[in-house]
Amino acid sequence: MNTSVLEQLHHVFGERLRLEPAILQQFCQAPPGIRLSPPEAVVTVRSEEEIVRVVGICHEHGVPVIPAGARSSLEGQINAPCGGVCIDCSEMNQILAVNPTDMTATVQPGVTREQLNSYLRETGLFFSVDPGANASMGGMAATRASGTNSVRYGTMASNVKAARLVMADATVAGIGSRAPKSAMGLDLLAMAVGSEGTLGIFSELEVRLHPQPESIVSGVCAFDSVDSAVQTVAEALGQGISIARIELLDTTAVRACSAYSRDLRLEETPHLFLEFHGDRATVAINVELFTENAREHGGQVRFSERQEERSVLWKARHDAWWAFHAFYKGRKGLATDVCVPLSCLSACISATAADIAASGLDAPLIGHVGDGNFHLLIMLQEGRDESPEIQQFLARLSERALLFGGTVSGEHGVGQGKIKWMSAQHQAALPLMQAIKSALDPQNILNPGKMYQHSA
Amino acid sequence: MNTSVLEQLHHVFGERLRLEPAILQQFCQAPPGIRLSPPEAVVTVRSEEEIVRVVGICHEHGVPVIPAGARSSLEGQINAPCGGVCIDCSEMNQILAVNPTDMTATVQPGVTREQLNSYLRETGLFFSVDPGANASMGGMAATRASGTNSVRYGTMASNVKAARLVMADATVAGIGSRAPKSAMGLDLLAMAVGSEGTLGIFSELEVRLHPQPESIVSGVCAFDSVDSAVQTVAEALGQGISIARIELLDTTAVRACSAYSRDLRLEETPHLFLEFHGDRATVAINVELFTENAREHGGQVRFSERQEERSVLWKARHDAWWAFHAFYKGRKGLATDVCVPLSCLSACISATAADIAASGLDAPLIGHVGDGNFHLLIMLQEGRDESPEIQQFLARLSERALLFGGTVSGEHGVGQGKIKWMSAQHQAALPLMQAIKSALDPQNILNPGKMYQHSA
Numbered sequence: 017m018n019t020s021v022l023e024q025l026h027h028v029f030g031e032r033l034r035l036e037p038a039i040l041q042q043f044c045q046a047p048p049g050i051r052l053s054p055p056e057a058v059v060t061v062r063s064e065e066e067i068v069r070v071v072g073i074c075h076e077h078g079v080p081v082i083p084a085g086a087r088s089s090l091e092g093q094i095n096a097p098c099g100g101v102c103i104d105c106s107e108m109n110q111i112l113a114v115n116p117t118d119m120t121a122t123v124q125p126g127v128t129r130e131q132l133n134s135y136l137r138e139t140g141l142f143f144s145v146d147p148g149a150n151a152s153m154g155g156m157a158a159t160r161a162s163g164t165n166s167v168r169y170g171t172m173a174s175n176v177k178a179a180r181l182v183m184a185d186a187t188v189a190g191i192g193s194r195a196p197k198s199a200m201g202l203d204l205l206a207m208a209v210g211s212e213g214t215l216g217i218f219s220e221l222e223v224r225l226h227p228q229p230e231s232i233v234s235g236v237c238a239f240d241s242v243d244s245a246v247q248t249v250a251e252a253l254g255q256g257i258s259i260a261r262i263e264l265l266d267t268t269a270v271r272a273c274s275a276y277s278r279d280l281r282l283e284e285t286p287h288l289f290l291e292f293h294g295d296r297a298t299v300a301i302n303v304e305l306f307t308e309n310a311r312e313h314g315g316q317v318r319f320s321e322r323q324e325e326r327s328v329l330w331k332a333r334h335d336a337w338w339a340f341h342a343f344y345k346g347r348k349g350l351a352t353d354v355c356v357p358l359s360c361l362s363a364c365i366s367a368t369a370a371d372i373a374a375s376g377l378d379a380p381l382i383g384h385v386g387d388g389n390f391h392l393l394i395m396l397q398e399g400r401d402e403s404p405e406i407q408q409f410l411a412r413l414s415e416r417a418l419l420f421g422g423t424v425s426g427e428h429g430v431g432q433g434k435i436k437w438m439s440a441q442h443q444a445a446l447p448l449m450q451a452i453k454s455a456l457d458p459q460n461i462l463n464p465g466k467m468y469q470h471s472a
Numbered sequence: 473m474n475t476s477v478l479e480q481l482h483h484v485f486g487e488r489l490r491l492e493p494a495i496l497q498q499f500c501q502a503p504p505g506i507r508l509s510p511p512e513a514v515v516t517v518r519s520e521e522e523i524v525r526v527v528g529i530c531h532e533h534g535v536p537v538i539p540a541g542a543r544s545s546l547e548g549q550i551n552a553p554c555g556g557v558c559i560d561c562s563e564m565n566q567i568l569a570v571n572p573t574d575m576t577a578t579v580q581p582g583v584t585r586e587q588l589n590s591y592l593r594e595t596g597l598f599f600s601v602d603p604g605a606n607a608s609m610g611g612m613a614a615t616r617a618s619g620t621n622s623v624r625y626g627t628m629a630s631n632v633k634a635a636r637l638v639m640a641d642a643t644v645a646g647i648g649s650r651a652p653k654s655a656m657g658l659d660l661l662a663m664a665v666g667s668e669g670t671l672g673i674f675s676e677l678e679v680r681l682h683p684q685p686e687s688i689v690s691g692v693c694a695f696d697s698v699d700s701a702v703q704t705v706a707e708a709l710g711q712g713i714s715i716a717r718i719e720l721l722d723t724t725a726v727r728a729c730s731a732y733s734r735d736l737r738l739e740e741t742p743h744l745f746l747e748f749h750g751d752r753a754t755v756a757i758n759v760e761l762f763t764e765n766a767r768e769h770g771g772q773v774r775f776s777e778r779q780e781e782r783s784v785l786w787k788a789r790h791d792a793w794w795a796f797h798a799f800y801k802g803r804k805g806l807a808t809d810v811c812v813p814l815s816c817l818s819a820c821i822s823a824t825a826a827d828i829a830a831s832g833l834d835a836p837l838i839g840h841v842g843d844g845n846f847h848l849l850i851m852l853q854e855g856r857d858e859s860p861e862i863q864q865f866l867a868r869l870s871e872r873a874l875l876f877g878g879t880v881s882g883e884h885g886v887g888q889g890k891i892k893w894m895s896a897q898h899q900a901a902l903p904l905m906q907a908i909k910s911a912l913d914p915q916n917i918l919n920p921g922k923m924y925q926h927s928a
Contacts, residue, residue: 117706117815140710160655171653173662174630189901195811196843197627198879199616199666200886200897201923202905206629206662210655227712250573254596256683256750294712297757305751355651359573387652423654430656441656445645448912449658455911456904467657 017056017079017099024073025059025101032060043084043102046092047433048350048396049407053095055082055102062107064180064188064219070103071217072186080464083213085126085152089159090351091431093212097465103217105154111135112220118194119225120177125154125218132223141225144169147427148334154218159429160210164333167253167386168260168293171427175224176209181216184457194222207452212429213463215456229260229293233303234326235319237288237310242266242369244313245286246362248306249385253358257305258298261291262386263333266369269340269380276339277332288315288385289333291326333382340380340393347378347395352410354417355389355426364420365390368413375409389426414440430467438467473512473535473555480529481515481557488516499540499558502548503889504806504852505863509551511538511558518563520636520644520675526559527673528642536920539673541582541608545615546807547887549668553921559673561610567591568676574650575681576633581610581674588679597681600625603883604790610674615885616666620789623709623842624716624749627883631680632665637672640913650678663908668885669919671912685716685749689759690782691775693744693766698722698825700769701742702818704762705841709814713761714754717747718842719789722825725796725836732795733788744771744841745789747782789838796836796849803834803851808866810873811845811882820876821846824869831865845882870896886923894923 025033034040040054061067074081080100087094096102108124111132115121119141121132130150132143145156146163155161157179162171169175178192181204192198192205208215239245242264249262265273265287274282290306292299307317320326332339340349356364365381372379372392383390392413394406414424414437424437439446450468453460481489490496496510517523530537536556543550552558564580567588571577575597577588586606588599601612603619611617613635618627625631634648637660648654648661664671695701698720705718721729721743730738746762748755763773776782788795796805812820821837828835828848839846848869850862870880870893880893895902906924909916 115813115815116710118813119710120813160659162653162655166653173653173659183904187900189904190899191901191904193811193879194813194877195845195873195879195882196814197618197622197629197811197845197882199618199881199883200879200890201666201894201902202671202908203616203629203662203666204901204904206659210657210659215658227710229712254572254575254683256685295757295761298754301751301753355649355653357571357574357576357650358652359571389651389653417651421650423649423651423656425655426651426653427655434656438657443646444643445647445660446657448639448645448647448660451911452658452908455907 018077021073021077021079022057025057025070028069029059034058043087043104044095045087045089046095047090047431050092050095050432053097055096056099058102058104060104060107064182067103067182067217067219068186068188070101071182071184074101074461075184075186075459078459078461080461082463083154083158083217085155086128086150088149088151089155089431090428091433093159093429093431093466095432097432106152114139116141120222121225122220122222123153124220125152127153129153129156136225140228142228143223144226145172145175153221153223157209157218157221158211158213162384162387162427164261164263164384166384167262168258169226173206173209176205176221177224178222179205179208179218180220181208182219183216184459184462188219212431212467214453214467215462231296231299231321232291232293232326233299233319233321234291234329235317236282236329237290238283238316239286240314242286242365243362244315245288246385248310248313248315249288250358252306252309253386255305257302258292258294259290259302259306259386260293261289263289264383264385264390265289266381268378269336269382272339272343272380273332273336276335276342277328279328280332289329336382337393340395344378344395347397349393349395350406351391351393352413353389353391353426353428354413354422354424355387356417356420356422358388360420360422361385361388364416364422367416371409371412375405377409387426388422432466435467474533477529477533477535478513481513481526484525485515490514499543499560500551501543501545502551503546503887506548506551506888509553511552512555514558514560516560516563520638523559523638523673523675524642524644526557527638527640530557530917531640531642531915534915534917536917538919539610539614539669541611542584542606544605544607545611545887546884547889549615549885549887549922551888553888562608570595572597576678577681578676578678579609580676581608583609585609585612592681596684598684599679600682601628601631609677609679613665613674613677614667614669618840618843618883620717620719620840622840623718624714625682629662629665632661632677633680634678635661635664635674636676637664638675639672640915640918644675668887668923670909670923671918687752687755687777688747688749688782689755689775689777690747690785691773692738692785693746694739694772695742696770698742698821699818700771701744702841704766704769704771705744706814708762708765709842711761713758714748714750715746715758715762715842716749717745719745720839720841720846721745722837725792725838728795728799728836729788729792732791732798733784735784736788745785792838793849796851800834800851803853805849806852806862807847807849808869809845809847809882809884810869810878810880811843812873812876812878814844816876816878817841817844820872820878823872827865827868831861833865843882844878888922891923
């Protein structure tokens, strides 16, 4: 990188420009099989104007910029394979406004979801998207995050209403609309959400909030087979039963989570973890309708309104990553996700389970099953993450998702990890994405080497 | 237009190429103040391959193409200000597949919403988007249509899952995903929906379906003022009360509709027309919660489960256009719509009502009030539609919507009619839309003179 870039950045940001290798190392992340590439510099910004300053300097010299928030992405979204400057937005963490009537909050991109929900606690509203990690709003928007309750409340695609976006040439555009809907022009907001920092950098977001439910009932339901669990879910959704969370755990996942959580007592069979939201009476009806449905498929249901039992359940679900690592001592988990139409989910999981067994892998499965989305945590022996067998297994998993009409990632995104699948999935649509990228970032300075093309 | 284009089209399409002025006249539509511009030719297509043939020929010669479906758009979306060939998709009306588990239907673009819902009647599912007119799926996707029940079921933005799009160079791209969600790349589908034929032509769509509700209860609620009605709606939505339709009629609209419908007996005050969907018990709870809420604002509520009463109500709502024309004999209605955040709706309507009165206009108001969206039908004296007073009133309405943080159109779209507002609304974001348009259609043959730039 041109030394004059560093000089200019230092002139503006002083000590907030960091160049120490130990710091740079904290601002990159790479999925298995991809080289870890730290940026050449990190700048901590505190305002939109400061993002504009960094992008302006980098634009002038053709230097890559990589935005970072909570750094919890999984597919190398904040790696720096082409070098450049990482823009650390984590200190842009002001909640600027909450509008109870419109049920929206205006936030800076570094605000985390837990921070926002703590702030909202007394308002009767909450922010729904929960990808597990305490991710930042900017990062969640950039990766089109979702999570356990998207089946009811939607992904980031439907929970960002408007935003300000710093473009490659350091101009700033307001995109989206504060109105509940709009038919005025291209939906640039929908295109920016999920663009992983390749089209622009979020400097402000207006997100949707939802009423805190009067009543929350959670429960578990044990099934003889994954197929019975998936059929129950599909039928319940088809009947219009309103469910806020529906998580599938296969037998391996149940075994590991039960071993890890003293308070979770589950039979070693596939389970659904469930949650229902609404007024007391509506929740009771939905629980009853779901229970009938589950019993027809041999499901054994146990519900509770007690806060403690709910905490045990969702703590176990959120701790799954730790549980799996405790269960498979000394192993390292490789997380991946795919998503298929609900009608193909059972067949896709079943083929995947057979593949796991035939490959001699240990890979517990957890799924946001109402969305057709499932995750595997492949527990690797030391040094095996780059082995051809693992790469071949991942390739078969991706091919299978496409064969079943699905997508290679439901929520982790493309980054560098899944870039090689973009062409197989999108075919004639991939050049359109690349044309849009070139039109908006002709120098290719915004998070290069991600999503569209290998960094070569 | 180059005669060789017509020769080639005639060679391929024979009698399905129409050139008669009387036919061409049927394939254009212009809002007030815009010149009616028929296309130079109309070709009726019956397959994706045929769309590709027409676009291929036009692409070769730089001739504009304008897609048409049910021709019910309102802002000149199918006018031909730059000449060219109109592609009539109305005979591409096959329902290709219904998948009950995924709750989707795959349709050709000329399928109308009433046709699809008739076909679905026995399946327990329905297609929700209802803009009033019996519009086509391709047209509704192209204009990002919504309507009375979008407050519960969403607009076309959330009801199209995947599509095939014929691009300007006659290639075909599959966009979107059959999976319930995806984090693989730019959301091209969201960008195509609402692009009004300027980025590509829909040749196939996979749309979302919803479970037919077990119970439907509809009703009316009279208020002393529009403000009380709007406050009731905002509070009800803020409490999470589930309402499938919430239509506001101001006093003028109520007067005209009551005069037109023998069976509708309403006091001459602002009213909400409401509908609740769900299982019987849930609907009962929501009706009860809403009623409490409405009474606190002085609302007088009357609900019914009887199909006949529901028919009277929604027939009156759907016949509003006719009712207004009957009430104001000899006048011609000019329809327009704007949309603002719910928190500003009451103030925006109130300022608009004052403007209507001060301008000496007759303009009944009907609103999809749960979406912050309202329509005016300005009843014009003969020859007054291009008068400066009307244009000035419309300009003030648009400015007011922007001032209140809203959008110049909630659902009618841009076409030619609202093109002059694109810059005021989008500012720095408009050049981004234009850059994307240029990248995907460098010759500007897809519906030119719409959305981005004046045809002049």
